[in-house]
Amino acid sequence: MVQIEPLEVSLEAGNQADSALLDDDGRPRRTGTFWTASAHIITAVIGSGVLSLPWATAQLGWVAGPAVMVVFGGVTYFTATLQAECYRTGDEETGARNYTYIGAVRAILGGANAKLCGIIQYANLVGTAIGYTIAASISMQAIKRAGCFHANGHNVPCHISSTPYMLIFGAFEIVFSQIPDFHEIWWLSIVAAVMSFTYSGVGLGLGIAQTVADGGFRGTIAGVTNVTATQQALGNIAFAFAFSNVYTEIQDTIKAPPPSEAKVMKQASLLSIVATSVFYALCGWMGYAAFGNAAPDNLLTGFGFFEPFWLVDAANVAIAVHLIGAYQVYCQPVFAFVERKASRRWPDSGFVNSELRVGPFAISAFRLAWRSVFVCFTTVVAMALPFFGVIVGLLGAISFWPLTVYLPTEMYIAQRGVRRGSALWIGLRALAVAGFIVSAAATTGAVANFVGDFMKFRPFSG
Numbered sequence: 001m002v003q004i005e006p007l008e009v010s011l012e013a014g015n016q017a018d019s020a021l022l023d024d025d026g027r028p029r030r031t032g033t034f035w036t037a038s039a040h041i042i043t044a045v046i047g048s049g050v051l052s053l054p055w056a057t058a059q060l061g062w063v064a065g066p067a068v069m070v071v072f073g074g075v076t077y078f079t080a081t082l083q084a085e086c087y088r089t090g091d092e093e094t095g096a097r098n099y100t101y102i103g104a105v106r107a108i109l110g111g112a113n114a115k116l117c118g119i120i121q122y123a124n125l126v127g128t129a130i131g132y133t134i135a136a137s138i139s140m141q142a143i144k145r146a147g148c149f150h151a152n153g154h155n156v157p158c159h160i161s162s163t164p165y166m167l168i169f170g171a172f173e174i175v176f177s178q179i180p181d182f183h184e185i186w187w188l189s190i191v192a193a194v195m196s197f198t199y200s201g202v203g204l205g206l207g208i209a210q211t212v213a214d215g216g217f218r219g220t221i222a223g224v225t226n227v228t229a230t231q232q233a234l235g236n237i238a239f240a241f242a243f244s245n246v247y248t249e250i251q252d253t254i255k256a257p258p259p260s261e262a263k264v265m266k267q268a269s270l271l272s273i274v275a276t277s278v279f280y281a282l283c284g285w286m287g288y289a290a291f292g293n294a295a296p297d298n299l300l301t302g303f304g305f306f307e308p309f310w311l312v313d314a315a316n317v318a319i320a321v322h323l324i325g326a327y328q329v330y331c332q333p334v335f336a337f338v339e340r341k342a343s344r345r346w347p348d349s350g351f352v353n354s355e356l357r358v359g360p361f362a363i364s365a366f367r368l369a370w371r372s373v374f375v376c377f378t379t380v381v382a383m384a385l386p387f388f389g390v391i392v393g394l395l396g397a398i399s400f401w402p403l404t405v406y407l408p409t410e411m412y413i414a415q416r417g418v419r420r421g422s423a424l425w426i427g428l429r430a431l432a433v434a435g436f437i438v439s440a441a442a443t444t445g446a447v448a449n450f451v452g453d454f455m456k457f458r459p460f461s462g
Helices: 034-045 048-084 101-108 111-152 163-176 182-214 227-241 244-251 261-294 309-345 365-384 388-416 423-456
Strands: 356-358 361-363
Touching: 034 182, 034 244, 034 261, 034 309, 048 182, 048 227, 048 244, 048 261, 048 388, 048 423, 101 111, 101 244, 101 388, 111 163, 111 244, 111 309, 111 365, 111 388, 163 309, 163 365, 182 261, 182 309, 227 261, 227 388, 227 423, 244 261, 244 309, 244 388, 309 365, 361 365, 388 423
Parallel strands: none
Antiparallel strands: 356 361
16 A cells, blocks of 8 residues: 655755754744734735625624624634644643644644645645635726726726736735745735735725715624524634644744744734734624625625725725735645655755745746646636635635634644543533534535526636
8 A cells, every 4th residue: 555645734844054053843933023923814814705704794793793703813823822822732832842733633643634734734825825816806997997987987887807816816916925934034025014014004994984974883683593694604613713734834933932932822812813803803793794794705895895996095005015914824834845855855856955035035947837827826716716705704704613723622632632521621622523514504604605606607707
């Protein structure tokens, strides 16, 4: 029988350093801090999914909508603290490092769990790249449409193809994908984090202004009351909070203890999730208050707001800039995995290992070819299936249970030797079961909506 090596993701590739600049594991000395980790997390968490939260709230109503958002935020933070404990096997300051999520799962759980993690993590990372390509193109397309509406009136169709904008976004990503690893994109994460707060703030401000103009809150207690849409809404909210698939890789950028990487990562997680949860709540709830059950699936590109068109344009520019950085955060693990395998397979190949350094970029023939092919692939798939809301819901639904709930709780139980039958053991098992039920329901709704949209849409006609 052929042994298939479990998939592994790493954010480090091609780094060279002399012995004076190495950490205790022989790798280049890590320099990440609380602030850089927070920036990476915010870039990963606050994405275009925030703009679908008014729609998601509309499907759930004023009672369930806020409650579900609070629960998802709380669960995400709790399981993130469990995952942080698993960066090192054994002692949190001197134990062996697990550089990647799949590495931690393999070391602590092994076997089928490692394969499950690898398959779902990779599918989620690639799917997120496709979703971000769609979202960025929609935002760029919306800038052009906003000018058309402003000049010709709000009732004019102003149909504009999203395909050219996907190609533009793809061109940017080919350039930025030549940044070799996670350590070199810290500045891009900071820019992206600032942009995320910018467009979220604009959406919030416009929602408040619309609510004041209407003289009160719209919406109902129960929301739209469509079962399939409610299930997809759960997936959208799950996607909005998801970042476990790059969490361990972010933790691997933090400098060596003291304090321990787990302690720094927990603090960064708390700040990031509290900050993003506040923004999510305000954007989601005020967007619902402004539009009620008619909230669009994308607050700034679904044209709930037409004026002031320049402000909507500025917000959409911020979305596109943010997604350029967020795309890199999610794709660097995939890039590094393939390049590390290639380097091990052909250690003496100049095509694979020779680099030309230009600022933050490190260009090699193999990296240029492979990463360009990957970006082209995600761009072509995005052009074929430009269903932003449905893609968001599907990704969140499929990955929420295994990556955010099941694997972190299982690793923590094994890592800390939680006694079977104890209150903590029962609580963690109950959380895993509840997460599975929610994820299954959300996946059902997302798949149904995807099939429905696919049947009505002609590929590459966007």
